[in-house]
Amino acid sequence: MSLFFSLNAVILTRMYVHTALASQWVLLLPLCFLLYDREGGLSWQRCFIWCAFGTLGVLVHGYFVPMIGLLLLCYLGIKREALSLRWFLTFLMSFAFSVFAVMYVLGAFSSGLSMGTGAKMGELSANALAFFNPGHFAWLLPAFPIPLIQAWEGMAYLGIGGIAALGAASVLYWHHAVRLTQSAAGNRCCRMLVLCGAVFYLLAVLPHFYVLQHAVFYLHYPQWLNHLLGIFRANGRFIWLPMWLLLLFGVGTLLRAVSWSRWAYCALAFCLLLQSVEVVPVVSMLRSWYVDTRLKPYLYQQMRADAGIRSLMAGHQRVIILGHDNIVHIREIEKWQRIACAAEEVHIPINEVYTARRPDELLKKDIEQYWQDLRAGSPEQGTLYVFPDPYRIREVRGLYIYQLNGYWFGTTEERDLPYHSKT
Template identity: 20%
Template structure:
């Protein structure tokens, strides 16, 4: 028995003294947490549907797909087939350049559809746990306490909120690596080791996401100041800084980081951190159900919520501090004590001050109040505009606070059993506080998420086999995920995409030039043009040479996309049942009163979708108002000047009219399966009316395809619900006269 006990104790002591063992245990804990929250379906390399159906994730995955298909060139991070013909660099699709470059090296053996984002996610959790365990080991000499403490870091809200939302920004392990280097500073005493380790960390940071660079660089500065205070070494720190900056610049250049139009982005101060950030759950607490107010909506980017378990540690630490120092409380505030405290913690204060003022940027706010606002010098503003979502930059300080609270609490308790019980209880509270978000993620990522690919016709396979380029005009990105799948499946180029700071202006200018060419009858045989604006479609049809696009060229509606092409070798006979051909005769001028008369004669299956763009609608007559009222319009449209308006009218079921009139932006959102007057909706339909940056807009989106003419006044779509067909599209300015434009759909 004694021998067994001896062996157990001996094994425990070996584990307790091994950094590698702590790393492995922490990493295993991270992997278990990941699988418990996200499941294993996301780890399937060929499962991409969950990425194609999820906002930013779609941007990241599509960026990788185009990059893998693009031939190697310099800079090596360029996708020349995406944002064609300009091209876009992999950093601007947030596709995690580090993994994108690694997997492109073996692209030839990868399956047609391949994703590494699930692998990156589980790796983030493993490294988060492993590195956190190493940091805690430095101060806590107990395996169980280290593992419980590590669990707080693994299920940290600020990382969980980013995972599979903005996956690259969930790579918080790079912050922990930088902190671990600082914690174990005694292992990096030579100039060579300091330069090597910090340069490596900063290179990895830029290969993950540029936002991590100011964080790791600031932590490095804290390390250097600490090194100077303790060892009076200046040269080593300068070498580390210079080498890191040079390496970051070179690596960013190599991967194409300097190819974007401009590194500046509007919104400085909007995406900042509110001073209440550490205690503001913004929907992430099950118990603190009332969120604290924000001065700006965009301050969600400054999310730093600690979690209820960690928040409870704050008063516990204060009580422990008072108990520990109650007999000599006065000596703590002597000049010598304060001096020693400042000297000891100066590096941390520097890191805190730098990251705090970077995070709050030029607007200091608490709750909904702006405390102080100042203007940066122009050169500083340019730098800050590069990192406009400054609220993120406080993450390292949040981690330092969590580590400090946990370590201080544990090291002040003599009874390991008592503090272990307390920490487990706090971990249970922390987990329970976040449980609704954890369950939400588990349910979603363990479900069978399917991408609803809307290009149903075999016609699109013909496009893929006969054309080299897809060009969407104008460069709306509502449906880019569907066109991207077509393009990547057939190794075609695509002119649009979703980019962080891509060549959007250049792409827009090229599209505008192309419209002029199409109007004059010029089109490329190797390009399929997707016309996404009814204004442009009408302009081309009315102004191009007579019958140009019904004789030599083809224009038609396929799966609710208007396609124009001039490849004479592409026979459409086999697809003729899928194509609705159009000519200039389908675009007519019409009086509003006559149009309403037509609407009055429609059958029971019809819904009339209306969205207003700016305008005062002064020209509406009393007769027309009466006609609209009979159709089911409840508001007096002549009196909604300065307001936004959207409605869904069912002429034969006017009691079911859905109508919104507000000074603010309005939106009506209807999902498939909704009962509209006895007919079941088959598409997602979104109506919007409002203003963005002083520019009015009108949206009538059917499965993300824009049907609104988006012209001043009323934009109207008549939709056959039962047969899932758009009957006609119209717009009426109704300011000076009652004339408008109508497109009759086939």
């Protein structure tokens, strides 16, 4: 079963790109504990374990915390025979205290930090058929179109082997050929996990419910809920828990069937073969990424051959990307990452607009100050400005403007390049 979880699109495509979001073990660890500790009562040791799960979620990435929290509620629901009000409050309050204490130590409640406004809710949600849409990851299946490119934040592709296992398991389960569990605790566990998966699936695909390119409906969130969920911004990532539950159901059902049918063993081996074949080119690409360079290697290698941009960057002290408002639009992130890779090659620092790693207010203030200086005709010496589009260049004064390979640059120094204009 571990092979199916390892050969997964979500993990492989984020390796060396977003290692925190590739750390899906943070979510699988409490899920595994929940499944193996269905029997028995409650204890302080178990409470400490769940506090540790919550702490890990905060330290690795905040998106894991609500998913781990709901798994804790499922765990308590499974053990309802041993559950009392005292134990219920003990587990929940201990978990919450652990999470918020670590957040406080990390500075999450510092003044000036924005906890989100819900502005990205829906733009960064998952597509309703994300489980079956390989994007550009798969080798055997074509990518299905989606209306919002940001929906790839909710990538939850099961893989062709996982889809085959899920299909075979659904047939077996529908015809009552196999059951995952026979115990009362096991049945409660299944019901709770189905409810948990359904909740996070809805949180991931709403408020815009898209099936491929078709908008089915839009759910208007109340303002308080929009602001609360906006803390996480990319709500499409909540689809990971339903994804793992579906994969667990498919592979787990076939494993149960192996005990009485060799055909189930053959089906499981065939699904694993499909999953392995599909990721061969991806694994090769990831290996080349790791060997070639550290930062965004596939983009970095493209920029190394761009002598014009490297020549333009040479001699500058910093690169400033002037994005739209406070954060560069997600459609442009890859574009700015290429600039960042080129800047790294010539050892020039770059502002953090392309990653949006800083608090919104501070980031917006910095960019707005740059714009004010440029409108006043007072650009910084030794600074290379990168513009999101040619239209706003008309607002600035005192720069030489160059257009190279689809990028618009502004600098106070005139360069011997094929194209330039003076503002």
